[in-house]
Amino acid sequence: MTHLESRGLSVDIGRTRILTNISVSFRTGFLTGLVGPNGAGKSTLVRALCHLLKAAEGEVLLDGAPITRLRRKDLARKLSYLPQGHTMHWPLEVERLVALGRLPHLGPFTEAGPEDQAAIARAMDRTEVTPFRHRVADTLSGGERARVMMARALAVETDILLVDEPVAALDPYHQLHVMELLRSLADEGKLVVCVLHDLALAARFCNAAVLLSEGRVLAQGAPETVLTDPYLRKAYAIAALQGQHEAEPYILPWRRLGAGITEEKSPC
Numbered sequence: 706m707t708h709l710e711s712r713g714l715s716v717d718i719g720r721t722r723i724l725t726n727i728s729v730s731f732r733t734g735f736l737t738g739l740v741g742p743n744g745a746g747k748s749t750l751v752r753a754l755c756h757l758l759k760a761a762e763g764e765v766l767l768d769g770a771p772i773t774r775l776r777r778k779d780l781a782r783k784l785s786y787l788p789q790g791h792t793m794h795w796p797l798e799v800e801r802l803v804a805l806g807r808l809p810h811l812g813p814f815t816e817a818g819p820e821d822q823a824a825i826a827r828a829m830d831r832t833e834v835t836p837f838r839h840r841v842a843d844t845l846s847g848g849e850r851a852r853v854m855m856a857r858a859l860a861v862e863t864d865i866l867l868v869d870e871p872v873a874a875l876d877p878y879h880q881l882h883v884m885e886l887l888r889s890l891a892d893e894g895k896l897v898v899c900v901l902h903d904l905a906l907a908a909r910f911c912n913a914a915v916l917l918s919e920g921r922v923l924a925q926g927a928p929e930t931v932l933t934d935p936y937l938r939k940a941y942a943i944a945a946l947q948g949q950h951e952a953e954p955y956i957l958p959w960r961r962l963g964a965g966i967t968e969e970k971s972p973c
Contacts, residue, residue, distance in 0.1 A: 706733050707865060709784075712764055713727075713764075716746075716758055724746045724753065725921050726921065727921070727922055738907035739915050740904065740914060740915070740917070741940060751786070755780075782863065784864075784866075786868075788869050789873065796842070799839070799840055800829070803828055828856040828859035829856050831856070832856040850874075851871065851872075865898075866896070872906065880903070904937075908928050908955060912927070916931050923939065943962060946959050
C-alpha cells in the first residue's frame with residue numbers, strides 16, 4: 706500500500722510563510738479532496754508533496770522514506786502531477802503530447818514500445834480525447850486542452866496522482882466525467898489527491914478531505930466530518946445547503962457571512 710504524508714511541513718515563498726506545520730496523510734484507495742479558500746495554500750502543498758518546493762521545516766515522506774532521497778526520475782515513475790493552467794509550450798499533435806507522459810519510463814534516445822503505446826491509448830480513451838488525437842493541441846478549446854493534459858498525467862501510470870484544479874476549465878458533463886475518473890482510479894487502488902474549489906464535487910466524489918485555511922490544516926478526515934457547517938463558516942465565511950440526492954451527498958454554498966452581511970441561521 707502506497708503512503709504519502711507530510712510531517713510538520715512548513716513552506717516559505719520568498720520571505721512569506723505560506724504553509725505552517727502541515728501534517729497530512731494520504732493512502733491508496735482514496736480520492737482526497739484538498740479544499741480551502743483562495744490563498745489557503747492548496748497548490749503550494751501539492752507542489753511541496755511533489756518535491757517541487759523545498760520545505761522550510763518538516764518533511765514529506767513516501768512509504769516512510771523522505772522524498773528528498775529519491776532521484777527525480779525515480780520519483781516521476783512513482784508520482785504524477787498535473788498542475789493548474791494547462792500550459793503548452795510546443796504545437797504538438799495530441800497523441801504526441803500525451804506520449805510525453807511516458808518519458809520517465811524511457812531511456813535516452815529510446816522510442817516508445819508497445820507497452821508505452823498501450824498506456825498512451827488507455828489514457829486517451831479514459832479522458833475521451835482519442836477522437837482528436839491527430840489535432841494540434843494549441844487548436845483545441847481550453848476544456849479540450851485540460852483533458853489532454855489529464856491524459857498525459859494518466860499515461861505515466863503511477864501509483865500516485867496529484868491534480869490541481871482539474872475541472873476548472875470544463876463544462877458540467879466533463880467535470881462529472883473527470884471526477885468519476887479520479888474516483889475510479891482511487892477505487893482501482895491508486896492514491897489520488899485533487900485540489901478543488903467546487904464543494905459539491907468534493908462532497909459527492911471524494912472519500913477523504915483536507916480543509917486548509919490560512920496555510921494551516923483546519924480539518925481532515927471523511928468529507929462528512931470536514932465539510933460541515935461550522936468548518937465552512939470558519940474557512941469560507943459562508944452558510945451552505947446540505948442534503949442527499951439519490952443517496953449521495955450534496956453541498957450548495959448559499960450565503961456569504963460577515964463583510965457587512967448579517968449572519969443568519971444556516972438554511973441547512
